Amino acid sequence: MGDASEVEHRTGNCETCGDGTCSAKAARDGESPEEHEKRIALRRRLCRIGRKVLVLSGKGGVGKSTVAVNLAAWLSMKGKSVGLLDVDIHGPSVPRMLGLRDVEILGCADGMLPVEYEDIAVMSIGFLLQNDKDAVIWRGPRKMAVIRQFLAEVVWGDRDFLIVDVPPGTGDEPLSVCQLIEDADGAVVVTTPQEVALGAVRRSITFCRELALPVIGVVENMSGFVCPKCGERTELFKSGGGERLAREMHVPFLGRIPLDPALTLAGDDGHPLVERLAESATARALQSVFKPILDLPRRP
Numbered sequence: 001m002g003d004a005s006e007v008e009h010r011t012g013n014c015e016t017c018g019d020g021t022c023s024a025k026a027a028r029d030g031e032s033p034e035e036h037e038k039r040i041a042l043r044r045r046l047c048r049i050g051r052k053v054l055v056l057s058g059k060g061g062v063g064k065s066t067v068a069v070n071l072a073a074w075l076s077m078k079g080k081s082v083g084l085l086d087v088d089i090h091g092p093s094v095p096r097m098l099g100l101r102d103v104e105i106l107g108c109a110d111g112m113l114p115v116e117y118e119d120i121a122v123m124s125i126g127f128l129l130q131n132d133k134d135a136v137i138w139r140g141p142r143k144m145a146v147i148r149q150f151l152a153e154v155v156w157g158d159r160d161f162l163i164v165d166v167p168p169g170t171g172d173e174p175l176s177v178c179q180l181i182e183d184a185d186g187a188v189v190v191t192t193p194q195e196v197a198l199g200a201v202r203r204s205i206t207f208c209r210e211l212a213l214p215v216i217g218v219v220e221n222m223s224g225f226v227c228p229k230c231g232e233r234t235e236l237f238k239s240g241g242g243e244r245l246a247r248e249m250h251v252p253f254l255g256r257i258p259l260d261p262a263l264t265l266a267g268d269d270g271h272p273l274v275e276r277l278a279e280s281a282t283a284r285a286l287q288s289v290f291k292p293i294l295d296l297p298r299r300p
């Protein structure tokens with residue numbers, strides 16, 4: 001657990017809270033009392049968390065969950081109290097990446113209790129899906145309702161950080177997540193060097209801007225391959241595109257993570273690489289990408 005003195009959370013008790021800037025204080029134009037009540041319930045949970053960081057990607061398979069899981073593990077190794085929330089409704093990979101299979105979610109009077117992985121409080125929509133096909137057959141409104149309920153019902157308690165693995169793309173699902181976590185401190189956008197992914201990441205940055213969500217930075221994943229036998233680095237895909245794109249779009253570039261079979265293995269084995277192979281070059285690349293997040297200022 002992190003040092004409690006570092007947790008700049010509020011109490012979660014709206015009746016005694018003196019934060020006059022809280023957007024949940026008053027109902028919004030056109031908002032029904034029921035909708036307002038739901039928004040207050042969500043705010044009450046999330047305001048006890050110091051920093052909320054959303055991990056986004058323009059498309060699936062670029063390493064978003066890998067970044068989210070390793071970021072949560074590294075922050076926890078740094079003594080922070082961390083929650084990890086996986087709302088990727090079509091590909092919830094956090095349970096596999098943390099070796100949390102056949103987990104039963106326990107409830108309490110206040111909601112659903114997160115599952116513990118080491119000191120990290122973890123909740124994944126994957127824990128609730130009976131099988132992989134569940135979410136695929138849900139229609140849009142059902143998915144949105146599940147995402148909303150899921151976000152509002154997890155009992156996080158007081159945390160320094162909440163890392164959120166958001167569904168890929170810029171459609172309704174990531175939009176709902178970003179709108180519901182309305183005081184998120186920023187987004188980390190994960191991409192790969194290929195042009196197609198870069199087109200998608202450009203849309204992700206525009207998406208953040210439209211939602212007034214600060215972009216913490218772009219991460220270029222699978223950037224070069226270092227042969228585990230001879231150590232030679234090969235540019236499988238043209239690397240450096242993520243950095244160019246970050247410059248072009250005036251957002252920070254957080255760094256490159258190489259394509260490393262050890263990272264795939266760590267994901268399949270259920271232990272984050274930053275934890276298991278903390279001294280490896282790839283773990284160091286991840287740590288350097290994560291450093292600015294450890295020092296992330298609170299959103300004004």
Ligand code: ADP
Nearest residue numbers: 060061062063064065066258259260263264267
């Ligand atoms: P996303 O969340 O964007 O769909 P994942 O994080 O689930 O992507 O990654 C997809 C697959 O690629 C996983 O099997 C993961 O272990 C692997 N992977 C991600 N990044 C790397 C990397 N840099 N080197 C090797 N394998 C990686």
